[in-house]
Amino acid sequence: MRWRRASCLALLVTASVAAQAPNDPFPTPIQATEGVVRVRVREFASVPDVGSEAARIMLLVDEPGTKRMFVNDMRGPLYTVSYDGATVRPYIDINAGQWGVGIQSTGRERGVQSFAMHPQFGQTGTPGYGKFYTWSDTTNTTPTPDFQPGGGNNTHDTVLLEWTAKNPAAAAYDGGAPRELLRLEQPFPNHNGGHISFHPFAQSGSPEFGLLYVGIADGGSGGDPLNLAQNLASPFGKIFRIDPLGSNSANKKYGIPKQNPFAGRQGLLGEIYVYGVRNPQRFGWDPRNNNLFVADIGQDIVEELSPAPAGANLGWNKWEGSFGFISRQEVDLKRRRSDPTVTYPVAEYAQLDPLLQVQVAITGVHVYRSNAIPQLANLLLFGDFPSGEIFYVPADKLPAGGQDGIRRVLLNDAGESKTFLQLIRDKNTQQRKTPTTRADLRFGAGPNGQVFLLNKHDGTIRLLIPN
Numbered sequence: 351m352r353w354r355r356a357s358c359l360a361l362l363v364t365a366s367v368a369a370q371a372p373n374d375p376f377p378t379p380i381q382a383t384e385g386v387v388r389v390r391v392r393e394f395a396s397v398p399d400v401g402s403e404a405a406r407i408m409l410l411v412d413e414p415g416t417k418r419m420f421v422n423d424m425r426g427p428l429y430t431v432s433y434d435g436a437t438v439r440p441y442i443d444i445n446a447g448q449w450g451v452g453i454q455s456t457g458r459e460r461g462v463q464s465f466a467m468h469p470q471f472g473q474t475g476t477p478g479y480g481k482f483y484t485w486s487d488t489t490n491t492t493p494t495p496d497f498q499p500g501g502g503n504n505t506h507d508t509v510l511l512e513w514t515a516k517n518p519a520a521a522a523y524d525g526g527a528p529r530e531l532l533r534l535e536q537p538f539p540n541h542n543g544g545h546i547s548f549h550p551f552a553q554s555g556s557p558e559f560g561l562l563y564v565g566i567a568d569g570g571s572g573g574d575p576l577n578l579a580q581n582l583a584s585p586f587g588k589i590f591r592i593d594p595l596g597s598n599s600a601n602k603k604y605g606i607p608k609q610n611p612f613a614g615r616q617g618l619l620g621e622i623y624v625y626g627v628r629n630p631q632r633f634g635w636d637p638r639n640n641n642l643f644v645a646d647i648g649q650d651i652v653e654e655l656s657p658a659p660a661g662a663n664l665g666w667n668k669w670e671g672s673f674g675f676i677s678r679q680e681v682d683l684k685r686r687r688s689d690p691t692v693t694y695p696v697a698e699y700a701q702l703d704p705l706l707q708v709q710v711a712i713t714g715v716h717v718y719r720s721n722a723i724p725q726l727a728n729l730l731l732f733g734d735f736p737s738g739e740i741f742y743v744p745a746d747k748l749p750a751g752g753q754d755g756i757r758r759v760l761l762n763d764a765g766e767s768k769t770f771l772q773l774i775r776d777k778n779t780q781q782r783k784t785p786t787t788r789a790d791l792r793f794g795a796g797p798n799g800q801v802f803l804l805n806k807h808d809g810t811i812r813l814l815i816p817n
Contacts, residue, residue: 372651372678372679372701373679373683375652375671375673375681375683375700376698376700376703376752376753379704379705380699380705380741380753380758382705385757386757386759386767387742387759387760388767389760389815389817390762390814390817391761391773391814392812393811393812394435394810394811394812395431395438395810396809397421397423397438397810398438398809400427404783404807404809405423405806406790406806407421407804407809407811408422408423408461408804408806409421409545409792409804410431410792410796410802411465411466411547411795412795412796413467414472415470415471415472416471416472416518416519418430418431418432419794419796421438421811422465424462425445425461426443426444426451426453426461426462427442427443427444428440428443428484428523429441433796435813439521439522440522441522442513444462448527450490451488452489453487453488454487454488455487457540459539459541459542460506460539460542461487463486463543463544463545463546464484464543464544464545464546464547464565465482465483465485465546466482466546466547466548467482468548468560468594469550469552472518478595480514480515480517481512481513481594482513482515483510483511483531484510484513485508485509485543485544485546486509487507487508487536487542487543488506489506490507491507493507494533495507495534495535496532496600497533497534498534499535499536499537499569500576501575503538504536505536505537505538505539506539506542507533507534507535508533508534508542510530510532510533510546511529511531512528512530512531512594513528514526514529529603531592531594531603532599532603532604534566534586536569536570537570537571538571541571541629544566544567544629544632545565545631545632546562546563547634548561548562549563549635550635550637550795551635551637552640561592561593561607562590562592563589563633564589564590565589565627565631566586566587566589566630567587567627567629568586568587568628568629568666568667569586569587572649572678573667573675574666577667579627579628579667580626580663580666583618583619585619585622587625587626587627588619588622588623588625589622589633589644590621591621591623592621593605593607609660611623611660623660623661624658624660624661624663624664625662625663626662626663626665626667627644627666628646628648628649628667629646630646630647631645631646631711631713632645632793633645633715634715634717635717636717636730636745637717637719638717638745641657641659642657642658643655643656643657643658643714643730644656644657644664645713646666648671648710648712649675650701651670651680652670652672652673652698652700653698653701653710654671654672654698654712655695655696655697655698655743656693656696657748658693659693662693664693665692668692669689671698672686672687672752673685674686687751696730696743697730697732697748697751697752698752698753699712699734699756700753703753705734705737705758706737706739707788709736710734711735711736712735713732713733713734713792713793714730714732714733714793715731715793716793716795717729717730718730718731718799722798722816723801723814723815723816723817726742726759728745728746729742729743730744730745731793733791733793734791735788735789735792736788736789736790738772738789738805739770740759740760740769741759742756743756743757761773770803771786771788773812774789774807774808774810778807788807789807790805791804792804796813802814
């Protein structure tokens with residue numbers, strides 16, 4: 351009798367665990383060896399530790415006008431990096447007391463989320479001369495926010511700031527205090543800001559030139575509890591497209607382009623370019639056709655890489671990837687890509703895939719159109735940032751969702767194929783630090799099509815190079 355009771359109890363526990371486990375829409379794993387592309391990588395530059403902790407590197411961008419790159423640490427510092435990688439200099443600390451910004455950088459998700467240099471940053475006599483923008487979480491909640499979520503806990507604000515250097519080519523920032531463009535009150539401490547970027551391939555004089563794309567997550571918690579991502583009167587769960595030098599917004603501090611899909615429509619935010627996103631940590635353009643792609647972090651089941659044409663609805667929180675969203679444990683496997691008004695992913699993967707870790711989050715996006723590294727030519731690169739896995743799909747024959755078309759990129763380290771996380775752990779050992787358990791992978795774009803790999807654990811910027 352004792353054995354039978356124990357067996358029944360075990361069955362009940364097993365059933366309970368099974369009921370709580372997320373369902374798996376893609377039970378066939380990503381191919382571990384088939385179609386693998388191997389690329390050499392080398393250490394390019396080092397960003398200083400902050401105290402005893404490695405720099406939390408989030409973004410690297412090229413600034414051709416001053417012939418250098420910029421890279422940030424989420425805690426506030428912004429550095430310049432010479433084109434040969436030999437010189438890394440402090441440019442400005444956004445968190446310095448003189449600016450009054452007060453960076454909120456506790457936890458993994460908060461801090462200086464992103465920055466962008468105006469395409470005219472280094473061009474004398476232009477409206478954008480010396481201007482760059484930062485998108486950061488702040489402890490300073492004294493100013494009245496431009497946007498409020500209508501619920502939640504008012505944990506902090508996220509603020510878009512414009513900085514103006516007197517001499518953009520100077521070694522360090524020589525301008526005054528920033529001008530505030532917009533401010534959001536955040537309902538929860540996670541899923542706040544995201545990526546900001548000017549279209550890097552827009553030509554001067556074109557309608558796209560000088561417009562800033564601003565990624566705004568759904569406000570946090572889980573499942574979008576305030577139902578903001580589908581609300582076109584709310585900024586949360588959207589990507590904005592604004593003119594930072596304009597003034598026709600409600601607060602008169604930035605412009606709303608008249609070509610925006612919802613501009614001038616009563617009750618809708620004209621700033622919105624794309625909606626129905628959960629946590630758009632990264633987006634990027636194809637230099638060949640200007641198509642925009644968004645890497646949108648999933649809830650607990652599906653990670654998605656989606657095209658993002660103007661006015662697109664990427665589905666959240668009605669959809670998680672290609673599937674109807676039910677809860678944190680379940681998507682509707684029978685309801686797949688059935689709403690013609692939703693723009694579905696070109697590639698997606700399950701969080702339960704054996705290549706990945708317990709924590710999963712998509713990152714990217716880089717469309718490689720150079721011939722410098724032939725094996726990467728015409729590939730759309732993205733990755734999973736905790737595990738450090740780098741993936742690709744063909745940029746000219748995009749899949750129709752799912753993970754069947756996804757293949758891996760491995761890094762050639764002295765003839766041995768490694769993941770990005772393995773390289774970071776090796777470097778940690780050299781640094782006499784405890785090897786990290788996660789990569790926090792990000793991509794960076796340099797001059798002439800260069801692709802850099804960034805992370806938050808060893809302070810090293812790495813460059814992909816030809817074999």
